[in-house]
Amino acid sequence: MNPLPTRLRAFAPALLLALLAPAHAVAPPPDEGKALVAAGHNRFDKLCVSCHGTGGAGVAPGGANASYGPKLAARSDLPEERIRDRIIHGKHGDKAMPPWGTVLEAKEIDQLVAYVKRLASTPAGQGTGPLAPFDLNEQARIDAGKRRFAKTCAGYCHGFEGVGGRAPDFKGRTDLPAEVAYETISKGRQGADVMPPWGGAFSEEQIWELVAYLQYLGKQQP
CATH class of the missing domain: 1.10.760.10 (Cytochrome c-like domain)
Structure with a gap:
């Protein structure tokens, strides 16, 4: 077998790294x-x-x-x-x-x-709810939340991409502040719309990634 041409050999390491790279972008470290x-x-x-x-x-x-x-x-x-x-x-x-x-x-x-x-x-009258450890608009965080949502939340309760489930749709929803979403996911909810608490299953960072995805869905057309 003939060896690779010199020019191709120079690019071989980069090509190998590209092939071995993970399919999903790695989320950046918290701010x-x-x-x-x-x-x-x-x-x-x-x-x-x-x-x-x-x-x-x-x-x-x-x-x-x-x-x-x-x-x-x-x-x-x-x-x-x-x-x-x-x-x-x-x-x-x-x-x-x-x-x-x-x-x-x-x-x-x-x-x-x-x-x-x-x-x-903080000015008087402005509360400070739970605080995200990263920018909720980071695409890698939104993507991570989307994958977690699809595995955990979509099938039984909330539907694909937050639409058509047993709970209200998330797309186009503007009445769900990030702090409220975090508290609800972490602590769950009782009553007519019961929801289990996920704070024991997910880390705070993982919950905030779910919140990032929900905030993204809220900006989409319903």
């Missing part, structure tokens, strides 16, 4: 800044919400809940340095706060700081 805030939100809900309220709205003193703290949302007087110092060192006296610097790792503190900083810069 570092968004992922940091999203992780901080999750950690805040576990550690801080009992004192500072959901979304940092604050908890009123008195009543059955003796633990309360000031609101953190819409606080122009909370620069990053002050947020970090309070999380690490805590506070004694009135409205005492434990020092989380003795419990959390540096990266975990960075996550909380990023989220509280976002809360502080």
Whole structure:
């Protein structure tokens, strides 16, 4: 057998890589800044919400809940340095706060700081629901959500491409905010339109990919 011509031999490695490449595009890594805030939100809900309220709205003193703290949302007087110092060192006296610097790792503190900083810069009246760790318009994320939707959601309940199932169509639907979609997929729903919770089966990133696909369907013609 004659060897490949010199020009073809030069392109052989690239050709081999192309043939071995996966059929689906690999999703890009999560946006570092968004992922940091999203992780901080999750950690805040576990550690801080009992004192500072959901979304940092604050908890009123008195009543059955003796633990309360000031609101953190819409606080122009909370620069990053002050947020970090309070999380690490805590506070004694009135409205005492434990020092989380003795419990959390540096990266975990960075996550909380990023989220509280976002809360502080959020205008009053604007909530902060679950936060996506990447841009929901990324095509690779939409494609990943589409594949997962086709395997898990389409056949029994929601129909092919979110149309014609037992539930309302997703195409052209504009009344489904990303945060609501995430919560519904993660926690499920009871009542007439019962839906199982998928938070135990899918990672947060996988659920957000489903949300990205639903948001894409919402922009299509019904």
